[in-house]
Amino acid sequence: MKQHTIPRIITKLIVPFILLFGLYVQFHGEISAGGGFQAGVIFASGFILYNVIFGINVGEKILPIGLTISIMAFGIFLYIFVGLLGILMGGNYLDYNLLGESKVQGQIIGIFLVELGVGITVSSVMILIYYSFNKFEDNK
Amino acid sequence: MITRNLFAAIMSTTIFSLLCALIFLLMDGVDVSLTEAAVGAGISTILYLSALKHTHIIIKPSKHAAAPLVVIFILMLILLGAMTYDIPNVGEPNSASNSRVTQHYIDRSNKEMGIPNMVTSILASYRGFDTLGEVVVIFIAGISVIGILRNKKAKS
Numbered sequence: 001m002k003q004h005t006i007p008r009i010i011t012k013l014i015v016p017f018i019l020l021f022g023l024y025v026q027f028h029g030e031i032s033a034g035g036g037f038q039a040g041v042i043f044a045s046g047f048i049l050y051n052v053i054f055g056i057n058v059g060e061k062i063l064p065i066g067l068t069i070s071i072m073a074f075g076i077f078l079y080i081f082v083g084l085l086g087i088l089m090g091g092n093y094l095d096y097n098l099l100g101e102s103k104v105q106g107q108i109i110g111i112f113l114v115e116l117g118v119g120i121t122v123s124s125v126m127i128l129i130y131y132s133f134n135k136f137e138d139n140k
Numbered sequence: 141m142i143t144r145n146l147f148a149a150i151m152s153t154t155i156f157s158l159l160c161a162l163i164f165l166l167m168d169g170v171d172v173s174l175t176e177a178a179v180g181a182g183i184s185t186i187l188y189l190s191a192l193k194h195t196h197i198i199i200k201p202s203k204h205a206a207a208p209l210v211v212i213f214i215l216m217l218i219l220l221g222a223m224t225y226d227i228p229n230v231g232e233p234n235s236a237s238n239s240r241v242t243q244h245y246i247d248r249s250n251k252e253m254g255i256p257n258m259v260t261s262i263l264a265s266y267r268g269f270d271t272l273g274e275v276v277v278i279f280i281a282g283i284s285v286i287g288i289l290r291n292k293k294a295k296s
Contacts (some may be wrong), residue, residue, distance in 0.1 A: 009146070016221075018263065025174070029260050030255035030257050030260045030261075031176050031255065031256050031257060031258065032255070033170040033171050033173075033259075034171060034175075034248045035256070035257075035259070035260050035263060035264070036264075037172050037175065037274075038175050038178050038179075039169070041175075041176050041178040041179050041182065041183050042182070044183060045178065045182045045183050045283040048183070048186050051165060052186070060180065065284055069286075070281055072279065073279075075275070076167065076276065076279050078273055079271075079275055080272070083272065087231070092267075092270040093269075094269060094272070096265060096268075101267055103252070104251075104252070104253065104254035107253045107254060107255075107261075107265055108253070108254055110264070110265065111253065111255065111260060111261065111265055114264045114265075114268060114271070115260070115264055117275070118275050121278060121279055122275075122277050122278055124282075124284035125278050125279065125281065126183055126187075128282050128285070128286060129281075129282060129285045130186065130187065130188055130190055132196070132285050132286050132289040132290075133187065133190035133191055133193065133289065134193070136174065137148070
């Protein structure tokens, strides 16, 4: 892919916007369409597109496999931690009412953190599956 | 459409997903449509194509007889087709999914959560435990793919 000029230029132009759109869907999930899952997938597809065009070694310098696995676990840990925070504040598991000063504020904080956890896990799992298919070559 | 060319099969799946996303959009399911476009048409195509690197593009004819499979396929088609008569019409006010729970969400979601997108509030807060389960499923899928493909490398 490295010798094709047109895909390379187009990718360089388009990847920042895909990543930005992913972040937009992540952080504006509560006021527009989408949420953590969609945002994670969009973000991952932008990153994977870059890997497809410029080779997997370039992508791996930015995001090594070991780091991706840690990030994947971090996302799910964030979700579970927010749930446990509800218990620590004196409520039920995944009860966001007590996280903020008022109930509504607590819900907004809880939903934001939970969606962030979902987005982080989904995007790193997608990137990791792509790595696995392309990195661990079978010698057929 | 029957084909032995896996590349053509992947592309047809992608186009089907894209059309599904348009149908969901026309039915005002914006969140579902975004998911279908991102997952079905976007990332699964890339992952299928990556998997295609490990196999042949044209699959060989199978040694097993196709007749039993065709019979099962037609039976499933008839069964599932018959089931669709039990699905309530779109926007049917008396259907099970449009009963009290939906009304509760519509009336109180904005007051309780303070966010306009009802889908997000249901997914993340009212049914937060379901979403936690979904994320765990995705996490396990990621772990299994790494496990399977790493073992493959170690053997060869």
